[in-house]
Amino acid sequence: MKNINKHIKIILASLAAILVIAGCNEEKIEPNKEFTDLALSFSTGRSTARESAVNQFYSFMDMSAGGTYREWRIPQGAFFLKGPIPNNLEYHDQFIVNPGDTISTDRTIHVMWTEGDTITPVTYYAEFEDSTSFIFPSYWDTEINQEVNDTISTVFEGGKWIAEYTFTIDVYDTVAATPKIMYMDQTEIDYENTASIELTFGDTLLFEDYSAFVNNNNSRPDNTVFRLHTTEENEDDRTYVRIFEDFRDGDYERRVMAPYVFEKLGEYQVELTATRDRTEQLRANSDTYSTPMIIKVVPKTTLFEIEGDVVELDGDVIEITLNDKLANVADNFATNFTVEIDGSPVTVSSVSKSSSSAKKLIVTLETPLVPEDAGKSVTISYDGANALLTSLDERPLQAFTDVAIDVYVPPVVASFTMDMTEIDQGQTITFTNTSEEDPDTYMWTFEGGTPATSTDENPTVTYAEPGLYDVTLVVTRSGDGSTDTMVMEDVILVKSNNLIFNAGTASDFESGSGWSIIEGIDAANVAYTTAAGAGESIVSLTVPMGGDLSGGGVLSSNKISSIPAGDYVFKTRFRSNGGGSEAAGGALEIRAYIQDHATFTPGPGNDANTARQIMGVFKLGGISTAATTDIWNSAVLTDSDTDDNWADSDEWVEVEVEFTVPTELTDHAVKFQVRVGAAHAATEDAVIELDYFELVPAK
Secondary structure, eight states: OHHHHHHHHHHHHHHHHHHHHHTOOOSOOOOOTTSOBOOEEETTTTOSOOEEETTOEEEEEEOOBSEEEEEEEOOTTOEEEOSOOOTTOSOOGGGEESTTOOEEOOSEEEEEOSSOEEEEEEEEEEEESSOOEEEEEEEEETTTTEEEEEEEEOEEETTEEEEEEEEEEEEEOOOOOOEEEEOTTOOBOOTTSOOEEEEETTOEEEEEEOGGGOTTOOOOOOEEEEEEEEOOSSGGGOOEEEEEEEEOTTOTTSOEEEEEEOOSOEEEEEEEEEEEOOOSSSOOEEEEEEOSOEEEEEOOSSOBOBOSOEEEETTTEEEEEBSSOBOSOOOOOGGGEEEEETTEEEOEEEEEEOSSOTTEEEEEESSOOOGGGGGSOEEEEEOSOOTTOBBTTOOBBOOEEEEEEEOOOOOOBOOEEESOSEEETTOEEEEEEOOBSOOOEEEEEETTEESSEEOOSSOEEEEOSOEEEEEEEEEEETTTTEEEEEEEEEEEEEEOSSOSEEESSSSOOGGGTTEEEEESOOGGGEEEEOOTTSOSOEEEEEEOTTOOEEEEEEEEEOOEEEEOSEEEEEEEEEEEOSSOOGGGOSOEEEEEEEEETTOOOOSSOOOTTTEEEEEEEEETTEEOOSTTHHHHHTOEEEETTSSSOTTOTTOOEEEEEEEEESSOEEEEEEEEEEEEOGGGGSSSOEEEEEEEEEEEEOO
16 A cells, blocks of 8 residues: 555656646646645755745645645745746746745645745645655755755644644845945945046956845856946947956855956046846846946056167067057058268157057157167157057157167077087097177187187187097177187097997996896895995995805996907906805806807807807905816916915905907996805805906907
């Protein structure tokens, strides 16, 4: 039975909503009296926005069954209407029934409002033969983004089931356009009791739409349009200027205001149109208010005249700056201006308003000025006789006589060339000054060069050391002090006469960017850093305590494109900086190779095309007697404390080895193989450090 009641309730409520909205006809549906059920319908349907407006009406329909009594209660100032009521009427007074009544027992009621209130109450009271309830959408929860239901349930009192509920209707007031006019310090102007105010051309007033904040008015307008209009009695003869417009987008707490600059002479009134837009529930509502106060805009009292220097621009035109904006005229005022050079007039071809600034005049001569005129008397005069040459507020431009023109002289521009940018050590480069606009003094700075500085116009410089070097030229024109600087960074490349490849001294290890681990080493145990007593940078290899690198780990340099055939010297410097010594037993050695870049081949070996071993098994306690002894026989070894004990911890050892490359090697690399046995890392980290290496042709 409850399910049947539920379905009937939905059907009846839907039909009722249609009837109320469509024609507001009454008493069209008689509910089934064989069961008890509570059902209501509203003119807004299932919408949670139960909204209406002053002079509009809102409808309720009681579709309940099994009821024995009902009444609707409305507040004072609201009226019951008798339907049917045509749609889209502006006023509904003719449909009022029983004025002053606040209770109706009708099944369907139409309520017209005369006062706005966001919480206007309408109470439903009914008595039933049995218990019942009614669920309806109450409000929209913005946090969960869905509607929330409420329930009207009957309560048993005095032998009957009573339902009572007060609905809240949001009744909007009629929009009342309410402007505020203020000075820029927000001092309000009493436009209702002030006949007129006088503004000087260029003054600013602040305009605010106060319609959303009027006391006892909750009309909530959305749109604001402020306009100025002239004061003709006939509206069709008025000229309108829009001050500003705004849209609140539902934010009724935001102040809507904007400044307006008065830049046209005349007498004006202010007009505000405030509008509430049409919604699904509400009609559009608008109000326009024109203030009685007259705003009189008068010219400034200061003279309209020249301001600042008259200058020639880079473009063969003369620029005159004025103390205010020019009127919008397109005339050529050339006949009213005179330009003289040392007292002799020259032809003025045009004088017009600048396209980039309303406060500037642009003067063009038939024959442009030249830099040599800077040393002469060049002047401009205006006769003050052109009535069209005025400010925006119609003040005439004042005449002026023999105002000096600052003649444009192009500044010097520093530039230079050189006969070479890439040389060998000891070679010279000739630098040629190509600066523009006649500089007459020169100051050169040559990083890494000899001389390091020069004041010659076209100096010659020698570079002794390899590297990349900057060149700087500062030029000056003594006549006016114009100066300019040109810096070319890293423009000179001086190549070593001998160097094939190096790292750690003149060329940094570059924080590892020039090296890669190709075998047997955890990257976390390789660092590119610095060390006391070393060069610019070192490569540090750590075998953590308890570790074993007896199988060997290999570091490879970047690829060397070509090593020509010939005799070479290989130099390197390294040390043990932690771990055991030769006495501890097990591997503790370094080998160095020049090999094909792509593949590592362990030595010993002297194959020129695959795995040339340039430094054999160097045990930190002495020299190996293995197959590579012939290489070490030609080596020069130096220990830093000259005790011939290579096993000293923290002692740098330098090795120099000569060898021969019988045929050119292409795409090779320098590779270091390091072996550290477990015994050397048994009680602490074992650390091997490479300070630098260098590969150069033998002398």
